[in-house]
Amino acid sequence: MHADPKGVLTGVHFIDGDHACCEGTLAAGARFAAGYPITPSTEVVERFASRIPTVGGIFIQMEDELAASIAIQGAVWGGAKAFTVTSGPGFSLMMEHIGYAAMTETPCVFVNVQRGGPSTGLPTLPAQADMMQARWGSHGDYGIIALCPNSPQECFDLTITGFNLSEEFRVPVMLMLDECVGHMTEKVVIPEADRIAVTPRRYTQRVPGDFRLFEPRADLVPDMVRAGEGYRFHVTGLTHDERGYPSMNVDTQDRSVRRLLDKLKPLSDSRAIFEAENLDDAEVVVVSYGITSRVAQRAIQLARARGVRAGKFRIISAWPFPERHIRDLAGRVKAFVVPELNLGQMVHEVARAAEGKAKVIPVSHAGGSVHNPEAIVKAIVEAAR
Amino acid sequence: MAKGAVAVTVERCKGCGFCVEFCPTHVLALSSAFNSKGYHPPHVVAAEKCSGCDLCGMYCPDFAIFGARNAR
Amino acid sequence: MNPSTLEIPCEIPAEPQNPVEPFLRMDRMPHIWCPGCGIGTTVNCFTRALLDSKANLDKVAVVSGIGCTGRVAGYANLDSFHTTHGRAIPFATGLKLANPELQVVVYSGDGDLFAIGGNHFIHAARRNMDLKVICVNNLTYAMTGGQTAPTTPAEIISATSPYGVFEPAFNLVQLADAAGAAYVARWTTYHVKQLARSMGEILNKKGFCFIEVLSPCPTLYQRRNKMGDGLDAMKFYKQASKVRHGAPTGECGLTKAGEIVVGKFVDRDRPDYFELLRSQMTASLGERYAEPEVMCSEC
Numbered sequence: 001m002h003a004d005p006k007g008v009l010t011g012v013h014f015i016d017g018d019h020a021c022c023e024g025t026l027a028a029g030a031r032f033a034a035g036y037p038i039t040p041s042t043e044v045v046e047r048f049a050s051r052i053p054t055v056g057g058i059f060i061q062m063e064d065e066l067a068a069s070i071a072i073q074g075a076v077w078g079g080a081k082a083f084t085v086t087s088g089p090g091f092s093l094m095m096e097h098i099g100y101a102a103m104t105e106t107p108c109v110f111v112n113v114q115r116g117g118p119s120t121g122l123p124t125l126p127a128q129a130d131m132m133q134a135r136w137g138s139h140g141d142y143g144i145i146a147l148c149p150n151s152p153q154e155c156f157d158l159t160i161t162g163f164n165l166s167e168e169f170r171v172p173v174m175l176m177l178d179e180c181v182g183h184m185t186e187k188v189v190i191p192e193a194d195r196i197a198v199t200p201r202r203y204t205q206r207v208p209g210d211f212r213l214f215e216p217r218a219d220l221v222p223d224m225v226r227a228g229e230g231y232r233f234h235v236t237g238l239t240h241d242e243r244g245y246p247s248m249n250v251d252t253q254d255r256s257v258r259r260l261l262d263k264l265k266p267l268s269d270s271r272a273i274f275e276a277e278n279l280d281d282a283e284v285v286v287v288s289y290g291i292t293s294r295v296a297q298r299a300i301q302l303a304r305a306r307g308v309r310a311g312k313f314r315i316i317s318a319w320p321f322p323e324r325h326i327r328d329l330a331g332r333v334k335a336f337v338v339p340e341l342n343l344g345q346m347v348h349e350v351a352r353a354a355e356g357k358a359k360v361i362p363v364s365h366a367g368g369s370v371h372n373p374e375a376i377v378k379a380i381v382e383a384a385r
Numbered sequence: 386m387a388k389g390a391v392a393v394t395v396e397r398c399k400g401c402g403f404c405v406e407f408c409p410t411h412v413l414a415l416s417s418a419f420n421s422k423g424y425h426p427p428h429v430v431a432a433e434k435c436s437g438c439d440l441c442g443m444y445c446p447d448f449a450i451f452g453a454r455n456a457r
Numbered sequence: 458m459n460p461s462t463l464e465i466p467c468e469i470p471a472e473p474q475n476p477v478e479p480f481l482r483m484d485r486m487p488h489i490w491c492p493g494c495g496i497g498t499t500v501n502c503f504t505r506a507l508l509d510s511k512a513n514l515d516k517v518a519v520v521s522g523i524g525c526t527g528r529v530a531g532y533a534n535l536d537s538f539h540t541t542h543g544r545a546i547p548f549a550t551g552l553k554l555a556n557p558e559l560q561v562v563v564y565s566g567d568g569d570l571f572a573i574g575g576n577h578f579i580h581a582a583r584r585n586m587d588l589k590v591i592c593v594n595n596l597t598y599a600m601t602g603g604q605t606a607p608t609t610p611a612e613i614i615s616a617t618s619p620y621g622v623f624e625p626a627f628n629l630v631q632l633a634d635a636a637g638a639a640y641v642a643r644w645t646t647y648h649v650k651q652l653a654r655s656m657g658e659i660l661n662k663k664g665f666c667f668i669e670v671l672s673p674c675p676t677l678y679q680r681r682n683k684m685g686d687g688l689d690a691m692k693f694y695k696q697a698s699k700v701r702h703g704a705p706t707g708e709c710g711l712t713k714a715g716e717i718v719v720g721k722f723v724d725r726d727r728p729d730y731f732e733l734l735r736s737q738m739t740a741s742l743g744e745r746y747a748e749p750e751v752m753c754s755e756c
Binding site: 062230 | 482484485515516518520530531534535536537538539540541543544547548549550551552553554555556558559576577580734738742745746747748749750751752753
Binding site for chain 3: 399402406440444445449
């Protein structure tokens with residue numbers, strides 16, 4: 001299916017990542033957003049509030065992030081594509097409802113424009129310190145998909161990808177921007193609507209009475225439904241069976257909760273999204289994502305100029321972690337250098353996937369600005385020794 | 386013939402006594418019999434007084450009783 | 458409202474169907490509520506109200522939070538949502554905004570709606586969001602074992618106030634009134650006819666409508682306070698209730714054993730959220746305003 005032209009601002013724009021993200025939601029078909037103001041994310045919903053009344057949809061500023069993160073799910077079950085936007089402190093508040101979305105398999109998008117933390121932290125400055133939280137922030141066993149754009153263009157493109165993946169896998173998707181990418185202004189090309197692929201919601205073809213809301217297809221993902229069509233379905237956060245009825249026993253728990261993770265496995269393997277460059281002869285691979293990948297790009301150039309065979313593995317889908325790719329690389333490179341705007345988060349995943357077959361060297365940064373490329377170059381050069 | 390009658394789903398009853406207490410014409414009393422959970426369900430003690438008003442049905446928290454008007 | 462009457466020939470058939478059964482997921486019976494709990498009674502009243510309002514049941518959605526009353530969603534044979542603690546109202550807000558054709562009923566308990574959910578309640582009332590909120594108030598957190606709730610009256614012994622509650626309790630009807638609700642009523646589970654009538658009224662009224670229903674919690678509230686069982690609570694409701702339609706809600710506070718003011722206190726016409734939205738948008742944007750098509754028909 002292609003994008004609805006009503007939401008597509010075709011043209012060449014000079015806008016920042018937050019604004020581009022908003023255009024991405026509209027192009028993806030989102031017609032409902034609920035949000036709460038929080039720097040540096042607010043512009044996403046401010047633009048949506050400004051655009052949606054002429055596109056045809058609703059924005060509601062809720063009283064807090066707890067409300068926003070569940071209002072979007074109500075809207076999804078009413079038939080809408082919906083999203084919310086926040087940053088660190090709001091992301092923390094949303095955790096229960098991210099878990100609810102995962103448990104009820106509600107397709108929706110959460111945008112986190114990461115800022116310095118913890119707590120109130122650095123509201124106007126970048127960090128990438130919510131990466132683990134995106135995966136593990138809610139209680140219990142569940143999985144999510146997380147995408148990391150590194151430019152305003154990607155803020156547009158990956159937002160659409162995020163919506164598409166959430167519909168395909170019936171899972172909440174985290175769009176992990178950071179303040180730098182969100183507030184950097186660059187060229188963003190928005191194509192014609194008929195050149196934008198949008199995944200439709202996989203509504204069931206079965207009739208009421210014959211449909212079970214949590215019965216998976218072969219790809220482990222169940223069909224969707226919406227309220228008002230006579231299906232008389234039930235959605236609960238309690239452990240439930242294929243009918244959606246609470247079924248609080250060991251067997252149902254094992255079956256249903258495992259499937260929440262299993263259905264996402266393709267993303268750690270064949271469906272992982274990443275950008276790789278110069279890996280064929282690489283001795284050191286720089287693994288990075290988001291704004292740090294822009295600095296890493298420069299660092300790799302500098303390292304090559306100094307004779308180190310440095311390669312780039314830019315993570316775009318951070319969760320599920322692209323472990324098969326890292327594992328394969330670990331067998332043939334000396335080291336991974338992992339710069340992040342945090343004190344070590346995704347580096348642990350790289351180390352886990354590398355299984356000791358390559359050194360894994362973090363280049364940590366507590367946040368507040370981007371790395372100096374020299375810090376990364378230094379790590380690359382030392383890793384190559 | 387009484388204006389109405391009640392039907393009791395004995396196994397659902399939890400013996401709360403609402404129907405007995407609030408029947409306006411005192412048609413019901415808790416029986417000395419037990420259902421399989423050990424509760425005393427209501428039984429009709431004054432069938433001729435039943436109007437079929439279904440207040441018992443509205444009160445019953447366990448959906449175990451209802452009343453209906455008999456058609457003439 | 459005419460009480461629903463069932464005309465059946467001569468005698469009740471051997472396998473009669475309780476009129477409430479089509480509204481229940483009978484494959485999930487028996488429910489979990491205790492003997493003498495009034496939640497099931499409120500469900501009967503809701504069923505009657507749905508029947509009498511001739512609502513298209515495919516378009517009625519029930520949203521509950523967590524707690525004993527929160528389990529209503531699971532038993533209702535409607536599109537139903539058992540959401541997170543305190544958040545039924547914002548979920549219901551999103552559901553209604555996405556599909557305004559739905560009649561969205563929030564059915565939850567006092568702790569869920571007014572403690573953790575309090576903020577959401579007041580904002581939805583402020584916005585006059587078109588939601589029908591039925592609050593079964595058993596004056597406690599029943600599901601978790603009978604802890605103090607914002608509605609628990611002073612001197613009551615609870616699991617977290619073993620020496621007696623001393624905090625002032627919320628007056629829910631006053632709170633709803635002050636927050637801007639378009640309809641505010643209180644009944645008890647003794648007042649089955651009136652409750653069903655009120656529920657029918659709100660199904661036909663636009664805007665944020667609120668009904669508080671006092672209900673016994675025999676296992677925890679009654680037992681811990683040596684107040685007998687569910688039937689004793691019902692007799693107390695009968696004896697202590699005074700119907701005062703239109704009473705100032707500030708005068709309707711509840712105490713441990715005092716008078717229970719019941720009735721319809723507020724029934725006013727205010728533009729609901731949709732009307733306000735449309736009116737403002739058309740004033741600002743004129744022709745450029747696009748009617749919200751939030752529900753994506755082909756996606």
